[in-house]
Amino acid sequence: MGAVTGLPDLLRDCAPQVLAAVVRRYGDFEACEDAVQEALIAAFRQWQQTGVPEHPRNWLIAVASRRRVELLRNETARRRREEAVRLEPVPQVRGDDELALLLLCCHPALSVPAQVTLTLRAVGGLTTAEIARALLLPEATVSQRISRAKQRIRDTGGQFERPAPGELGERLTAVRHVLYLTFNEGYTASSGDALNRVELTREAIRLTRQLHRRLPDDGEVAGLLALMLLTDARRPSRTGPDGALVPLAEQDRRRWDADAIAEGVAIITHTLARAPIGPYQLQAAIAAVHDEAARAEDTDWPQILALYGMLHALAPSPMVTLNRIVARAMVDGPEAGLAALHRIAEDPLMARHHRTAAVRAHLLELAGDRAGAQEYYRLAARLTLSRPEQRYLQTRAAQLASDLRASGPLAGVGCRRPGHVEEDWPR
Incomplete structure (x- = not known):
């Protein structure tokens, strides 16, 4: 008999293999x-x-x-x-069991929320209560979602087996997407009091690492793992002692996880040299450029802008567009960023997103328009459901209001220290 140490972790590690x-x-x-x-x-x-x-x-x-x-x-x-x-004899664990279980949980008949929930339960080993806390949902809602997902798999004839070769690519795309969403929700919670939900980021990294071991030649799985490691490495300095958000430019980089950064850089460097380039690899490369800068002012913004250009061509999305605009402003000046932001302002998907308002506030502040920046920081604070983000944005607006009162007639000239929007958030 072995000593009973780390029993919950041992059971959680065993659970997906046993279930498979x-x-x-x-x-x-x-x-x-x-x-x-x-x-x-x-x-x-x-x-x-x-x-x-x-x-x-x-x-x-x-x-x-x-x-x-x-x-x-x-x-x-x-x-x-x-x-x-x-x-009949007891079945034994096989090397590809967890991959098959992941593929089953990401069955195309399930909605994305159902895929995320079922993956966390069946493969991640989280209890219904843990999933409910992580996703800020009532436990009854999570329980119903799990039951309906299992019923849906049964009704559609889902089998515990690897899909046919023609279906494997589609299933893997869904698996990567589910792991990506899980990590994003943990790294920057979309609502609630906490900025991070560590149990989600930890579980997403663990599952992606296992998937990478099973599919070492899949460049996008490797890119996704590198992206998670390079992004999560900054977590120790993303919040202050009071839980308030600390933006990327103001973080104490000495507190970043050097081992995670080294591993992530090694993975993405190796992958970019041998695999067809994909969106997760490009996001990981952007994260690596940020992480390798010893100071915020040392960041290679021209390289980041070029990488965002490639990402926009390969997998355009509203958040990629916004991050690319921030990179453009850091290279060519805030006026160039504001002009680009004006061109996309009519998009209804962008107009009411808090990140759009936050980016505009950031660029107006860089350009010296404190009054305009104050207005958009407040708008962004009203639009986000994350209370740490709300507090940060409201604090920026209050600081600018104080500056305006102190500056008097020179209120529109110059800028103290501009607030910085985290342009490399993965979501």
Whole structure:
């Protein structure tokens, strides 16, 4: 018996492998998931008293399999099959089980919210309560979402197996997207009191790392892992002692995670040299340029602008457009950025987004228009649901208001220290 240390982490690491083995053997995702959850509960209770067995995964698979057989006994239509299942050997873990489970959770019949929730539960090993806290949803809502997702997989005939070669690319695209969304929501929560939800970023990185090990030649999986590492490396300095947002230009870079940066840079450097370029790789390259600058003023903005140009051509989106405008302003001056922002102002998707108002405020401040910047900082604060972002934007507006009162007739001339919008946010 081993010592009981880090028991929750051990169970969480074992959970997806155990579930994958049981689903592969018995089918019926929903029933197998219930059986595995019961096995995990039993293990948590028993191992605290007896210690961790020598082969914890095998123990969990055996208990979950017995529970699955018990469930079969209650299904009258399967009584003949029950005896055969009971006598068959316990299934073993296979190397590609977790990949197959990821692909099943990202079944194209599911909506993106359902894919995210089911992935966190089945592959990430998070409990319903943990997912609810992470996504700021009622626990009942998460429970219903999981149940409906499993029902949908069953109704559409989803199987625990790798898709046909012609479907694998589409499924992998969905898997990468789900992991990307999960990381984004953890790194910059879209609402609530906390800027970060560490459990989500940690889980997204763990799952992406596993996916990278299974598919080392997939350049976009590698790019996604590098992007997460390079972005999450800044987390220690993104908030102050009071939880307030600290923008990129003002962060203490000595607190960044040097090991994560080194790993991320190594991954993206290797990948760009051998794989077809994709959007995640370009975002990782942008993050690497930021992370390798010892000071904010050392940032290679022309290189970032060029990378955003490539990203815009390959995978245009509103956030890419905004970040590219910020990079343009840092290279050619705030007036150039404001002119570019004016050209996209009619887009309804952009007009009511808080980031659009925040970028405009930032550029107006750089240009010396304190009154205009104050107005748009306040607008951005009203539009965002994230309270740390609201506090930061309101603070910037208040500082500018103070400057205007102190400056009197010279209020529109010059600028103290401009607020800086984090132009490399992945979302």
